[in-house]
Amino acid sequence: MTTPVSTVDGALAPEAPLKAEVRSWKAPIALAVFTALYALLIVAAPRGGETTFRISTAADALQLPEWTVSVGTSTWIVFGLLVVLTLGAVAFVRQFRQTPLWLIAAFIVFAIFGFLAWAGAGKNIPVAGLLAGAVGLAIPLIYGALGGVIGERAGVVNIAIEGQLLAGAFTAAVVASLTRQPILGLLAAAVAGMLVAFILAAFAIKYVVDQVIVGVVLNVLVAGLTSFLYSQVLQPNAATLNSPPRFDRLPIPFLSEIPILGPVLFRQTIIVYLMYIAVALVWFGMFRTRWGLRLRAVGEHPQAADTVGIKVNPTRFWNLLLAGAIAGIGGTVFTIGNGIAFNKEMTAGAGFIALAAVIFGQWDPIKATLAALLFGFASSLQNTLSVIGSPVPSEFMLMLPYLVTIFVVAGVVGKSRAPAADGQPYIKG
Structure with missing residues (x-):
């Protein structure tokens, strides 16, 4: 449909096309549902008294006072704010805005x-x-999400993040136990993640097998293989093969003493500091370099990329290996990151939550990192409330991280578009 546009002198300019406007009510509906659930919670199970938020730790250079709030007053004020924000979301959608x-x-x-x-x-x-x-629990999710963003920006659905994390955790534990050098375990984990990604790339890119099916099969294969090796090899030789050392925490002078931010961000291990660098490098490389331009080109329009001389399938192949290496490093958090022995399926679905972070983050490294931090916070909240003796049933607390995942992916994301050629094999000619 077109419409004439009036010029300054009153004449009619050539007709300009009108763009169709689409409303997406997913976000307002989701916010309304959770506002109603929150209201039901504070009405059906009202609580009195006060809650104290302890902000500083003993090692902080500046000690901030504790913050005590009235439970009844604060919960109802929050309810009012949630209502206002929900109405704000409705107003945006009514104006055809996201x-x-x-x-x-x-x-x-x-x-x-x-x-x-x-x-x-x-x-x-x-x-x-x-x-x-929250940061500690989000680290493997962030590494996995970065691997997912790179893979899907290149046009390959990386369902095998779970297998890459698990392979990294297993290999890091074994190599670090044998050598007593956590850094060698870190490097071995990257290689293990690359091997899983290599199999995915070979079948999905070279032999044009359905990418989702290959990813699911790889997850099952890695889980079965590591479980078999754990039972038959690691358990009988636990002292030699499954007693990994851990990375020491490396507090950054001055920064580690800042209240709240210090203990959260700057009293961490080398795995966490590498994660900061990885997020920055992936974002900068993806949107500010020739590598990133080619990566996004083969994921959006491989035919056009091919016509300007970009080798589509080799570009996808090597970037998928890079994604696997990053995800493999994320698996080290489960073993040498915390000095914990490897156990069967110890990643517990972290790869799938990382994939959800990719979608919630709209295939952007920074947004995917923030989404992973949200999921990590949900898991940390579960642990904290269990320690302080929350009245919330333990079964619900165990479900909390996954409920948050469903909430943000199914309801809050709104309109989100994957790379145009994501999941589509490219056959030249």
Whole structure:
């Protein structure tokens, strides 16, 4: 459909096409549902008293005072804020605009605060410990999400993130146990992740097998193989093959003493510091370099990329190996990152949550990292509330990280478009 456009002198310019406008009510509906659930919680199970938020740790250079809030007052104030934000999302959609990320982020922050105030009535909640735990639990998800973003930007659906994490965890434990050098375990984990990615690339790119099927089969294969080796090899020789050393924490002078941020970000191991570098490099490389331009080109329009001389399948192949190496490094968190012996299927679905972070982050390294941090926070919240004796049933707390995953992917994401050629094999000619 077209319409004439009036010029300055009153004449009619050539007709300009009108673009179809589409409303997506997913985000407002999801926010409304969770606002109603929050209201049901504070009405059906009202709690009194006060909740104390302990902000500083003993090692902080500046000691911030504890913050005590009234449970009844704060929970109802939060409810009002959630209603306002939900109505704001409705207003954006009525104007044919997408619900902005800041509004969704604000909704999540207020909802978490209100829930903590309700669940921690009469208790002290260690904010720094909660956030530090969130970062620690999010590290493998961030590495996996980075691998997923690179793979899918190149046009390959990397369902095998779970297998790459598990292979990295297993290899890191064995190599570090034999050599007593965690750094060698880290390098071995990257190689293990690359091997899993190599199999995925060979079948998906070279032999044009369905990428999702290959990824699922690889996850099952790695889980079965590592479980078999654990039972038959590691358990009988646990002292030699499955007693990995751990990376020491390396506090950064001055920065580690900053309240809240210090213990959360700057009292970490080398795996975490490498993650900071990896996120920055992947973002910069993807959007500011020739490598990133070619990567995105083969994922968006491989035919056009081919016509300008970009070798589509080799580009996909090598980038998928890079993605596997990054995900493999993420697997080290489960073993040498914490000095824990390898156990069967110890990644516990982290690869699939990382894949959800890729979708929630709209295939952007920074946004996917923030999504992974949200999922890590949900897991840390589960642990913290269990320690302080929350009235929330333990079964619900175990479900919490996965409920948050469903919430953000199915409801809050709104309109999100994957790379145009994602999952589509390229056959030249």
